Amino acid sequence: MQSPASGRMEPGSNSARVQAFVRRLVSGDEMTRFTVTIAGGVIIAVTALLVFELWSNSHLARETFGLGFLTGTTWDPNAGEFGALPFIIGTAVTSLISLVVAVPAGVGAAIFLAELAPHRLSDALTFCIELLAAVPSVVYGLLGVFVLVPVMKSAVEPPLRAVFGWSPFFSGPFYGVSVLTAGIVLAVMILPFIVSVSRQVLIAVPAEQREAALALGATRWETTWRVVLPFAKRGIYGSIFLGLARALGETMAVTMVIGNSPQLKASLFAPGYSIAAVIANEFTEATDDLYLQSLILLGLVLFAVTIVINGAARLLVAGTSRKADAVA
Amino acid sequence: MPTRIAMTARRFATMTAIAGFAVACETTGPTQIAGAGATFPYPMYSKWFDEYHRLHPAIQVNYQSIGSGGGIRQVTEGTVDFGASDGPMTDDQLVAFRDKRGSDILHFPTVLGAVVPVYNVDGVAAELRFTPEALAGMFLGTITKWNDKAIAAANPGVTLPATEVVVVHRSDGSGTTFVWTDYLSKVSADWKTKVGANTSVNWPAGIGGKGNEGISGLVKQTNGAIGYVELVYALQSKIAYGSVRNAAGEYVNASLESVSAAAATAPMPDDFRVSITNAPGATAYPIASFTWLLVPAKIEDPAKHRAITEFLKWMLTDGQPMAAELGYAPLPTAVVERELKVIAAVK
Numbered sequence: 001m002q003s004p005a006s007g008r009m010e011p012g013s014n015s016a017r018v019q020a021f022v023r024r025l026v027s028g029d030e031m032t033r034f035t036v037t038i039a040g041g042v043i044i045a046v047t048a049l050l051v052f053e054l055w056s057n058s059h060l061a062r063e064t065f066g067l068g069f070l071t072g073t074t075w076d077p078n079a080g081e082f083g084a085l086p087f088i089i090g091t092a093v094t095s096l097i098s099l100v101v102a103v104p105a106g107v108g109a110a111i112f113l114a115e116l117a118p119h120r121l122s123d124a125l126t127f128c129i130e131l132l133a134a135v136p137s138v139v140y141g142l143l144g145v146f147v148l149v150p151v152m153k154s155a156v157e158p159p160l161r162a163v164f165g166w167s168p169f170f171s172g173p174f175y176g177v178s179v180l181t182a183g184i185v186l187a188v189m190i191l192p193f194i195v196s197v198s199r200q201v202l203i204a205v206p207a208e209q210r211e212a213a214l215a216l217g218a219t220r221w222e223t224t225w226r227v228v229l230p231f232a233k234r235g236i237y238g239s240i241f242l243g244l245a246r247a248l249g250e251t252m253a254v255t256m257v258i259g260n261s262p263q264l265k266a267s268l269f270a271p272g273y274s275i276a277a278v279i280a281n282e283f284t285e286a287t288d289d290l291y292l293q294s295l296i297l298l299g300l301v302l303f304a305v306t307i308v309i310n311g312a313a314r315l316l317v318a319g320t321s322r323k324a325d326a327v328a
Numbered sequence: 329m330p331t332r333i334a335m336t337a338r339r340f341a342t343m344t345a346i347a348g349f350a351v352a353c354e355t356t357g358p359t360q361i362a363g364a365g366a367t368f369p370y371p372m373y374s375k376w377f378d379e380y381h382r383l384h385p386a387i388q389v390n391y392q393s394i395g396s397g398g399g400i401r402q403v404t405e406g407t408v409d410f411g412a413s414d415g416p417m418t419d420d421q422l423v424a425f426r427d428k429r430g431s432d433i434l435h436f437p438t439v440l441g442a443v444v445p446v447y448n449v450d451g452v453a454a455e456l457r458f459t460p461e462a463l464a465g466m467f468l469g470t471i472t473k474w475n476d477k478a479i480a481a482a483n484p485g486v487t488l489p490a491t492e493v494v495v496v497h498r499s500d501g502s503g504t505t506f507v508w509t510d511y512l513s514k515v516s517a518d519w520k521t522k523v524g525a526n527t528s529v530n531w532p533a534g535i536g537g538k539g540n541e542g543i544s545g546l547v548k549q550t551n552g553a554i555g556y557v558e559l560v561y562a563l564q565s566k567i568a569y570g571s572v573r574n575a576a577g578e579y580v581n582a583s584l585e586s587v588s589a590a591a592a593t594a595p596m597p598d599d600f601r602v603s604i605t606n607a608p609g610a611t612a613y614p615i616a617s618f619t620w621l622l623v624p625a626k627i628e629d630p631a632k633h634r635a636i637t638e639f640l641k642w643m644l645t646d647g648q649p650m651a652a653e654l655g656y657a658p659l660p661t662a663v664v665e666r667e668l669k670v671i672a673a674v675k
Contacts, residue, residue: 074530075530076529076530077526077527077528077529078523078524078525078526078529078530079524079530145542145545145546145549146545149549150549173492175535175546175550176546176549176550177535177537177546255500255538256537256538256542259535259536260499260535260536260537260538261531261534261535261536271535271536273536277499280500281499281500281501281528281536281538282500282501282527282528283501284367284394284395284398284500284501285396285397285398285500285501285502285503285527285528286397286501286527286528287396287397287400287401287421287527288420
């Protein structure tokens with residue numbers, strides 16, 4: 001500590017500070033801080049740049065349609081009329097279906113791999129699952145068209161119609177390509193993310209937690225359900241968000257099995273369309289300005305939809321965690 | 329020490345040699361021509377550019393098949409030396425080009441393509457014949473059953489089932505869709521007012537498949553499906569397709585000959601911007617189209633000017649016989665002669 005009276009000390013302490021700084025610099029402390037700050041800044045800069053470019057390159061479409069773009073249901077390049085609602089709904093519904101299918105399956109598989117399977121089997125299976133994440137999406141799309149579509153027609157649609165045919169969600173003609181088919185292909189695609197990350201998180205739960213529960217007389221199932229899963233839930237939610245992000249933005253696999261028809265139908269058997277798919281399909285051949293800008297504006301909408309859905313999911317998670325904590 | 333000096337000297341010599349070589353390449357290297365656009369004629373173009381580079385090593389053409397829309401945009405911006413499109417540029421696009429570049433753009437037809445109706449109806453083995461009204465009706469969604477009399481009347485002797493018609497169209501923007509919808513617009517007033525012609529349209533009925541393979545996959549798997557694919561694709565993948573009644577009232581099967589006949593009988597304007605769908609000749613297949621190279625009328629760089637005009641001449645003469653090998657119909661000689669005259673107009 002220096003007092004204001006001891007003026008001679010100041011240069012000395014300054015040079016000490018400089019020396020300390022140099023030492024940190026040499027040891028890599030400052031360098032690391034600098035590098036990671038840059039890395040963090042780049043992410044923000046890229047995101048901001050992306051939004052800025054999408055915003056500034058869609059001014060004509062924004063001025064023409066305004067907020068009506070979000071509620072418009074017609075997509076007619078010839079008439080110059082563009083509305084995004086069927087695409088927004090298609091994106092949201094396919095992602096939702098994929099979560100409904102993939103979350104129970106994925107988390108279940110992760111519990112099996114982390115808690116029940118022998119170590120060697122668990123490692124081998126996890127390796128296989130992680131390989132699935134590296135398969136190009138066009139391969140999933142082709143498998144969807146040539147394998148899943150016939151299966152949907154012969155084995156999935158008839159029982160669904162028999163049981164739920166009374167509801168508007170499972171009625172109308174079924175061509176094999178549909179919103180439901182796209183959701184299932186997406187589920188297969190996001191499954192590896194959910195399984196792989198959830199398993200890691202479950203494995204990281206300290207053994208003492210399990211031992212304590214078992215020692216208190218809990219069964220294995222009670223231990224997993226009441227102790228391990230709550231401990232790991234944040235990480236599991238994280239894996240679901242990762243999968244959700246992939247499902248929202250997936251293009252190629254979706255466009256091959258969704259039927260690419262921008263219509264508003266309640267039935268999951270009906271063909272639909274997603275935002276990413278229509279951009280990929282029509283961008284290369286869009287010649288006039290309004291058409292091109294409407295596609296760019298759709299990109300901005302997808303960005304917003306992603307934020308809204310992700311945000312809503314996070315709020316939901318925060319809400320349930322708080323409730324769960326309160327109960328606990 | 330001497331060795332180190334020798335080494336340095338050698339290294340210096342090598343570097344100078346590399347630098348000299350690089351400079352030499354810059355000055356006497358091949359003339360690079362950049363083009364971008366249509367995907368449909370890409371196999372043809374890539375064969376032509378390869379062959380031409382083999383014959384004239386000093387000229388190298390890089391062609392990006394990014395789609396007709398992208399080709400028109402890029403040649404207008406001047407980022408490529410020429411564009412390529414499956415549909416002619418609109419009047420607005422011509423004006424935009426003139427405003428931006430201060431000169432005109434020329435259309436050069438290169439080869440011909442055709443679009444054929446493909447279908448899959450269980451219990452029908454015979455090749456079906458389609459009237460324009462039947463095709464338009466099915467794609468408009470007004471004809472919903474295969475035993476509709478609009479289809480049955482054209483196919484005496486074929487027993488058509490009451491299967492539901494499932495329309496399969498392209499979901500990606502495509503020159504194929506442009507030709508198909510251009511044809512439907514000409515033969516059906518309803519189609520023209522309700523839907524119109526474009527690379528993507530607001531389809532009144534059906535499901536979308538991505539690319540030719542997406543359509544053929546969906547058609548094969550769906551009983552009652554009708555779709556459309558390029559003739560080249562149908563020939564290569566051996567898909568059966570129906571014949572179509574042309575403007576002269578004859579049922580014509582798509583073939584290289586019937587497509588070339590359509591190009592020969594359609595009236596040809598001076599700027600070659602012409603749609604040859606529903607062409608008048610008795611042997612003409614009605615759903616056909618040229619595909620074009622888009623070349624600026626003024627090319628500043630003399631080396632590029634010579635390379636492009638020489639290539640165009642070669643493509644129209646020696647290049648044409650290669651078209652049939654790849655399933656594209658070659659241009660009629662009358663069109664070739666008129667194009668050769670226009671090349672002289674490139675300044």
